Amino acid sequence: MSLAGLSFNALPPIRLPFRFFITAPIFILLCTGLIAYSGPDLWLGRWQPPMLALVHGFTLGFLTMVMLGALLQLLPVIAGIGIPHPELLAPLTHGLLSVGTLMLLWGFLQFHSSFILAAMWLIAIGLGIYISALFWVLIKHISQGDSLLGFRLAISSLLVVVLLGLALLGRYLGIEWIPPSKHLTNVHALWGLVGWAGILIIAVSYQVIPMFHVAPSFPLIVRRFLTPLIFIGLLLSIALPSYSLPALSLLQGLFALVLLLVIHRRKRKVPDTSIRYWQLGASALLLTSVLFFIPEGIWNEYLDIDKTLLLTALFMYLYLMSIIEGMLLKILPFLSYTHLQQRCLIDFTAMQYIPNMHEFFDKRHGQWLFYSHVISGLILIWVLFQPSYYFIFAIALVLESTGLLVIMLKTMKLYFAVDKKISQAAKDRVEPPTASFKNT
Amino acid sequence: MTSIPDYMTAKHRECDEVFSLAESNAAAGDWLLAAKNWQAFKDELLTHFGQEEETLFPAFEQATGMTNGPTHVMRMEHQQMRALLQDIDQAMKGQDKNTYLGLSETLMVMMQQHNMKEEMMLYPMMAQHLSQGEDIIESFKA
Ligand SMILES: [Fe+2]
Numbered sequence: 179m180s181l182a183g184l185s186f187n188a189l190p191p192i193r194l195p196f197r198f199f200i201t202a203p204i205f206i207l208l209c210t211g212l213i214a215y216s217g218p219d220l221w222l223g224r225w226q227p228p229m230l231a232l233v234h235g236f237t238l239g240f241l242t243m244v245m246l247g248a249l250l251q252l253l254p255v256i257a258g259i260g261i262p263h264p265e266l267l268a269p270l271t272h273g274l275l276s277v278g279t280l281m282l283l284w285g286f287l288q289f290h291s292s293f294i295l296a297a298m299w300l301i302a303i304g305l306g307i308y309i310s311a312l313f314w315v316l317i318k319h320i321s322q323g324d325s326l327l328g329f330r331l332a333i334s335s336l337l338v339v340v341l342l343g344l345a346l347l348g349r350y351l352g353i354e355w356i357p358p359s360k361h362l363t364n365v366h367a368l369w370g371l372v373g374w375a376g377i378l379i380i381a382v383s384y385q386v387i388p389m390f391h392v393a394p395s396f397p398l399i400v401r402r403f404l405t406p407l408i409f410i411g412l413l414l415s416i417a418l419p420s421y422s423l424p425a426l427s428l429l430q431g432l433f434a435l436v437l438l439l440v441i442h443r444r445k446r447k448v449p450d451t452s453i454r455y456w457q458l459g460a461s462a463l464l465l466t467s468v469l470f471f472i473p474e475g476i477w478n479e480y481l482d483i484d485k486t487l488l489l490t491a492l493f494m495y496l497y498l499m500s501i502i503e504g505m506l507l508k509i510l511p512f513l514s515y516t517h518l519q520q521r522c523l524i525d526f527t528a529m530q531y532i533p534n535m536h537e538f539f540d541k542r543h544g545q546w547l548f549y550s551h552v553i554s555g556l557i558l559i560w561v562l563f564q565p566s567y568y569f570i571f572a573i574a575l576v577l578e579s580t581g582l583l584v585i586m587l588k589t590m591k592l593y594f595a596v597d598k599k600i601s602q603a604a605k606d607r608v609e610p611p612t613a614s615f616k617n618t
Numbered sequence: 619m620t621s622i623p624d625y626m627t628a629k630h631r632e633c634d635e636v637f638s639l640a641e642s643n644a645a646a647g648d649w650l651l652a653a654k655n656w657q658a659f660k661d662e663l664l665t666h667f668g669q670e671e672e673t674l675f676p677a678f679e680q681a682t683g684m685t686n687g688p689t690h691v692m693r694m695e696h697q698q699m700r701a702l703l704q705d706i707d708q709a710m711k712g713q714d715k716n717t718y719l720g721l722s723e724t725l726m727v728m729m730q731q732h733n734m735k736e737e738m739m740l741y742p743m744m745a746q747h748l749s750q751g752e753d754i755i756e757s758f759k760a
Pocket residue numbers: 667670692696732736
């Protein structure tokens with residue numbers, strides 16, 4: 179651990195994470211259009227091209243988009259340094275990933291090889307830049323903490339997802355890097371959902387839940403071994419899926435239980451929507467891992483639905499998306515406040531212009547969004563059983579993503595208004611900053 | 619003997635707990651109990667700031683020669699939190715629940731991002747650079 183380069187207030191400009199965040203609900207809106215346009219056939223199986231497009235719109239356009247934006251701000255706090263040249267790299271990755279994802283969706287829908295090829299290049303370069311920058315940070319990091327190991331494993335998983343994804347796409351173009359197999363597609367999906375998204379969420383939860391909700395720390399044995407074991411399980415899934423899947427499911431269920439327990443034992447019980455998102459997510463994760471152990475034979479006897487499809491939907495929509503949406507609600511006002519507060523380190527009197535957290539983000543809006551997510555999640559499960567009601571899901575999704583978009587825009591608008599006020603006050607002020615510091 | 623990171627981190631947690639008590643009291647409208655716990659929280663937090671500003675930070679600055687680095691930022695953030703404490707005092711006096719909860723959420727955010735930087739970077743560095751760290755902690759306990 180070295181002292182060089184340690185700068186506590188070196189947060190990258192706030193418009194960089196904002197740019198990632200604001201794109202996310204727009205991709206959900208796009209997904210909604212796809213759901214409305216594709217009709218009930220979309221839900222018949224996992225291998226339909228519109229379903230591939232939908233899943234990638236959601237995972238790349240929403241989940242990955244938010245996670246990359248959040249990492250931009252989390253790393254300076256958790257690792258002590260941020261990614262190098264954020265002003266250049268972040269917009270570049272954001273642009274390449276956004277356009278690349280659009281091309282990919284279009285390529286899937288139209289079987290258009292030139293779009294697929296373009297998507298491969300754009301996504302490979304966009305995510306490649308970001309992954310390299312993240313690895314650089316995690317090698318040079320100057321802090322200590324249990325979350326760092328999880329971050330390393332999550333980012334390594336992302337690398338695997340991208341490489342495997344590229345190889346699978348190559349097959350569309352007749353490039354046979356890998357043999358044709360649905361197994362490798364499953365491995366790709368597993369590394370994305372359980373590795374990249376799942377491990378990152380676990381690592382973040384170790385940090386966020388005890389600190390912001392005054393809960394006990396996660397048990398040491400969990401913090402040490404859970405994420406490496408999941409990673410080993412993912413490695414094994416390549417060669418021995420029949421052993422590794424139950425193990426992974428067990429580990430996920432274990433995490434869900436510990437998470438619920440830690441949340442339950444929190445000391446700060448003031449009503450908070452983001453904790454309800456965590457509880458919803460943990461419950462959905464627990465349900466997913468319990469359902470996994472129902473034998474296929476019994477499942478098919480009682481349930482008229484593809485098991486993998488239902489479990490994946492539960493995991494993606496009611497676990498991953500719940501946590502990510504809940505974190506967005508926390509991170510937006512948090513970032514806005516922290517950025518403005520850091521500005522006021524130099525000009526102490528300007529603190530008076532900064533709104534409090536509830537002014538940055540109206541609690542009722544958060545509750546509204548939470549209920550709309552619960553409802554849209556339940557409708558999604560219903561549509562999996564009754565695909566002809568797909569349109570109701572599309573409507574619920576439009577309402578939810580528009581709500582999220584509006585909440586974000588309101589917070590951002592307030593941020594920039596206050597930011598301007600502080601700059602104006604600095605211009606108007608005649609005394610040197612040291613004098614005003616003494617006055618307060 | 620307790621190390622700097624262990625002792626100071628435990629103090630952060632203790633502050634958080636009393637803070638949460640006062641917050642739940644205020645949310646429930648029990649202003650009498652809220653005022654008592656709020657005072658206890660303030661006392662504990664200000665003692666902690668004092669230990670950092672008067673003992674630990676100077677020792678670290680002396681050992682590393684970094685006077686304008688992280689400790690400078692930490693001191694300024696302490697000032698900002700002291701100002702927030704005063705705002706919350708006002709809300710407490712006026713029994714203004716909404717303002718109190720809005721400001722306490724704000725203080726929580728500021729405290730946690732501050733504590734995170736200390737716990738993950740500054741305290742471990744202190745443990746590394748201050749040979750008399752455990753003696754300092756003993757003097758805090760006395
Ligand atoms: Fe401090």
